[in-house]
Amino acid sequence: MAAATLPLDAGAGARACACRLVYAVHVNDATRSSSPPPSSPAARVDQPDAPRERLVSCVGLTKRFGRTTAVQDVSFQIAPGEAYGLLGPNGAGKTTTISMLCGLLEADAGVVTLAGATLTEAPMAVKAGIGYVPQEIALYPDLTARENLRFFGRLYAMRGSELTARVEEVLELVELQDRADERIDTYSGGMKRRINIAAGLLHRPRLLVLDEPTVGVDPQSRNAILERVTQLNREGMALLYTSHYMEEVERVCDRIGIMDGGRLIAEGSRRELVDRIGQADRVELDVDGDAVALAEALGEHEAVHQARAVDRRVILLADDGRALLPALLDRAEAAGVRVNGVQVIEPDLEAVFLHLTGKALRD
Amino acid sequence: MSPRFGLRVSVRVALLVAGRDLRGRLRDRSALVVGFLAPVAMAVIITVATGGGGDAFRADVGVVDLDGGEIAALFVDDVLGSEDLTRVFTTVPLASRDEAEAAVAQRSVSAAFVIHDGMERITVLRSPTARIAGEIATSVAQNFAAQVAGVGQAVGLSVMTTMFGPEAFDANGFRPTSFDGLDLDASDIEAIDMGALAEEVAAAPMPIELVDASTGPSALSSASYFGPGMAMLFVFFLLGAAPRSLLAEAEAGTLARLRAAPVPVAAVIAGKGLAVAVLGFVSMCVVWGVTALAFGATWGDPFAVVALLLAFVAAALAITTVVSVYAQTETQADGFVSIVAFVFAMLGGSFLFVGDLPPALQQIARLTPNGWALQGFMTLTADGGGVLTVLGPVSAILVFAAVAFAVAVPGLRRWTTT
Numbered sequence: 184m185a186a187a188t189l190p191l192d193a194g195a196g197a198r199a200c201a202c203r204l205v206y207a208v209h210v211n212d213a214t215r216s217s218s219p220p221p222s223s224p225a226a227r228v229d230q231p232d233a234p235r236e237r238l239v240s241c242v243g244l245t246k247r248f249g250r251t252t253a254v255q256d257v258s259f260q261i262a263p264g265e266a267y268g269l270l271g272p273n274g275a276g277k278t279t280t281i282s283m284l285c286g287l288l289e290a291d292a293g294v295v296t297l298a299g300a301t302l303t304e305a306p307m308a309v310k311a312g313i314g315y316v317p318q319e320i321a322l323y324p325d326l327t328a329r330e331n332l333r334f335f336g337r338l339y340a341m342r343g344s345e346l347t348a349r350v351e352e353v354l355e356l357v358e359l360q361d362r363a364d365e366r367i368d369t370y371s372g373g374m375k376r377r378i379n380i381a382a383g384l385l386h387r388p389r390l391l392v393l394d395e396p397t398v399g400v401d402p403q404s405r406n407a408i409l410e411r412v413t414q415l416n417r418e419g420m421a422l423l424y425t426s427h428y429m430e431e432v433e434r435v436c437d438r439i440g441i442m443d444g445g446r447l448i449a450e451g452s453r454r455e456l457v458d459r460i461g462q463a464d465r466v467e468l469d470v471d472g473d474a475v476a477l478a479e480a481l482g483e484h485e486a487v488h489q490a491r492a493v494d495r496r497v498i499l500l501a502d503d504g505r506a507l508l509p510a511l512l513d514r515a516e517a518a519g520v521r522v523n524g525v526q527v528i529e530p531d532l533e534a535v536f537l538h539l540t541g542k543a544l545r546d
Numbered sequence: 547m548s549p550r551f552g553l554r555v556s557v558r559v560a561l562l563v564a565g566r567d568l569r570g571r572l573r574d575r576s577a578l579v580v581g582f583l584a585p586v587a588m589a590v591i592i593t594v595a596t597g598g599g600g601d602a603f604r605a606d607v608g609v610v611d612l613d614g615g616e617i618a619a620l621f622v623d624d625v626l627g628s629e630d631l632t633r634v635f636t637t638v639p640l641a642s643r644d645e646a647e648a649a650v651a652q653r654s655v656s657a658a659f660v661i662h663d664g665m666e667r668i669t670v671l672r673s674p675t676a677r678i679a680g681e682i683a684t685s686v687a688q689n690f691a692a693q694v695a696g697v698g699q700a701v702g703l704s705v706m707t708t709m710f711g712p713e714a715f716d717a718n719g720f721r722p723t724s725f726d727g728l729d730l731d732a733s734d735i736e737a738i739d740m741g742a743l744a745e746e747v748a749a750a751p752m753p754i755e756l757v758d759a760s761t762g763p764s765a766l767s768s769a770s771y772f773g774p775g776m777a778m779l780f781v782f783f784l785l786g787a788a789p790r791s792l793l794a795e796a797e798a799g800t801l802a803r804l805r806a807a808p809v810p811v812a813a814v815i816a817g818k819g820l821a822v823a824v825l826g827f828v829s830m831c832v833v834w835g836v837t838a839l840a841f842g843a844t845w846g847d848p849f850a851v852v853a854l855l856l857a858f859v860a861a862a863l864a865i866t867t868v869v870s871v872y873a874q875t876e877t878q879a880d881g882f883v884s885i886v887a888f889v890f891a892m893l894g895g896s897f898l899f900v901g902d903l904p905p906a907l908q909q910i911a912r913l914t915p916n917g918w919a920l921q922g923f924m925t926l927t928a929d930g931g932g933v934l935t936v937l938g939p940v941s942a943i944l945v946f947a948a949v950a951f952a953v954a955v956p957g958l959r960r961w962t963t964t
Contacts, residue, residue: 285806307808315806319799325570337562338807340555382803 237296238263238421239390244283244293246276253279255445257293261390266413266422268436270429270532272544276445277425278318281392284423285315298389311339314388318395320375321382324368328359328378331367332385339386353381357411373404380411391415392423397431409434429532429544439532443540457530460538463488464504465528466511468497472520480518481511504529556813563804563817564824567791571825577787581829585780586836592772592897593841604633605679608640608649608658608671618661621668621690626659634682646671657683665694678899681928769843774923775896777833778858778916779887781826785863786883788822789870793879815958819863826859846926850936854922857943861915864950865890871957890914900924918942 239261246254254276261267269277282288284295286306295302297309322331332350336342341349354360357377367375376396383391393412397405412435416422424435432439433453440450449456470477474492481499482490486507489500501507504527515522536544571577609626611618626637638655640646646658650671656679660669668687672680792815795801804814834851837843845851866883873879891897893907894916900908911917922939929935 282802287802287805310806310808313806315803317799317802317806319802321799321803323566323570323800325573326566334562334566335803335807338559338804338809 240296257447264419266416266436268432268439269425270432271442275442312389314383314391316383316393322367329363335382336385357381373400390421463500466499466504467526469524477520559809559813560817564820567821581784585776589773589776593768605656607635608638608646608655610640610660769837769841773837777830779891782887784826786866788818789867790879793876847932850933857940858919861947864947867954915943915946
């Protein structure tokens, strides 16, 4: 697939066509170079590209439901130990994509391979390598947590002492050993989510697929779940993580594919994605004094692209806003304007999505 | 995956899923109510309401004695007048065959016996609207005829022995070398003591006793009829749980997790069917046992009963699968299964004796597996017999199962491919 770049200025025309473009970082050929997954999310960004080993390869996945095309020509790859995120609003096609990858949905077109095995030719081998954590609490409420885990473990041909030991391991991992013999329908939402994930880990999959794993849980449980998932990734397990929560994907994933309208419209590390939209930081100053004059003065700085006064605030679009702050404050002082507060808003994936589609991620 | 390995995996998975489902259903008290308490309670209520155990079924039968002899009197007084048959039949004396035919046609009697002159034969007049009475009457007549034939043979043997002596018999029976020189006159015939012969006939086991020994008419009670009838009604509800649980698991997400595992999806579905089939079969056996213990009901030869039960479970599972897989929600599937269960029970005769229904409805009963199964149970109870006796009903029920499964397969595909 040919790569294209988007103009730096995100005007109406660019927005109109953005949904049909795929960024230059989009991977769709064997020669694509990128960094292998490092051991921590922070270190993942901005590493030099290197030959990528493939664990998962999805090429040209397409799924139609009647006249509706839910997923159109989606391709991506995941390296061993890499955390790959699919980000997009509800209805973007994330769940349909991973359903095809996990063999739950038959693709109308496209190929899925895992460790060299093709889903259509060796479905059992591919499925055995994937741990699937559905969006729903896919557990039997009338069984205890331990009974659920033993049942799902047996589906993967685990038995005897191996199964018993592994069930204890995953219970320990999700910190629910003490409640393991209680029925699932007595659990809180967060506890159910943790067992839901544990069930996907039993057979030590090479790829853990998590579909919106934190939906409906409280912030504390969400944080705990993200901790566990990140830990698993640090230990070498590849992840495919879907969410419409931008901050979760940013926190967990090495690379991110942005989906909208059934298409993968951009792909890359967070930094790469943000860099490619070329959007400046937004700096907001709360001031006492002549805001209009200050806006004019600050607008003359070479790193400031735009400056305007709104009531008692000065709003700037600038490169590297944090680094620019001392200079801005010096100019305000020189202009005799007191600055009461400063806010620097760096472009995030929300901005990237807005830039690409012209709509907010949670629309 | 090799076919052998694949089969082994499929069986393992089916048993695993069946075990989980059975455990879940047994923990769910509603399944126990639907599967065990409700059918037993309904069978008991209807049995008691229709007169209790063995005395529930009664019919008027006409008797035309054109012979007027001792043996005919034996049939009318000692057989039809026996303690067992008087609990079932009330005899109505009639003058002629025409009168008997008219009485049957007008339903003033359910059946009629015509004893022809010289005991040449006994004609049983039956009505299609009173099939049970007709079946019992036929059974009684056939057994009596068999007894008379047996006694006749004994008498014939006695006459031959008197006339020709024991030397006329060899290992293959009567072999007179020649009839020449035989001097048969009246004294030879008179030598047979007719009084002793009559006593011999009278002392012979009554036909009804022989019929009793092979689950005869006295066993055809309300419990024997409504027991299986109610068991069949509720087994529909029980078996409908399998396809409904597919819908429930699809909504809960567990089906997706099962399908994401490296196991054949068909084995998962088969496991679900197996679980409720086992439960349904056990449920029917419990009703069988309770009606037998509480009311002395006899469903018939155990192997034949099991064959009927297994066939019915297969048909009910297939039918509930058909109506459920095309439902969009679990609630909708519940409604469909309830409608089908009650319609089949009504038309099949679970609530009323099929024999008491108008001819058209009796024909319609054959369009339901319930109707065929009840016919099988009636035949077993009235005539006795084993598996071969119910081969027809079992085959018909299995045809229902096969057709329903064929219709269900496209619907099931949505669980396996989407």
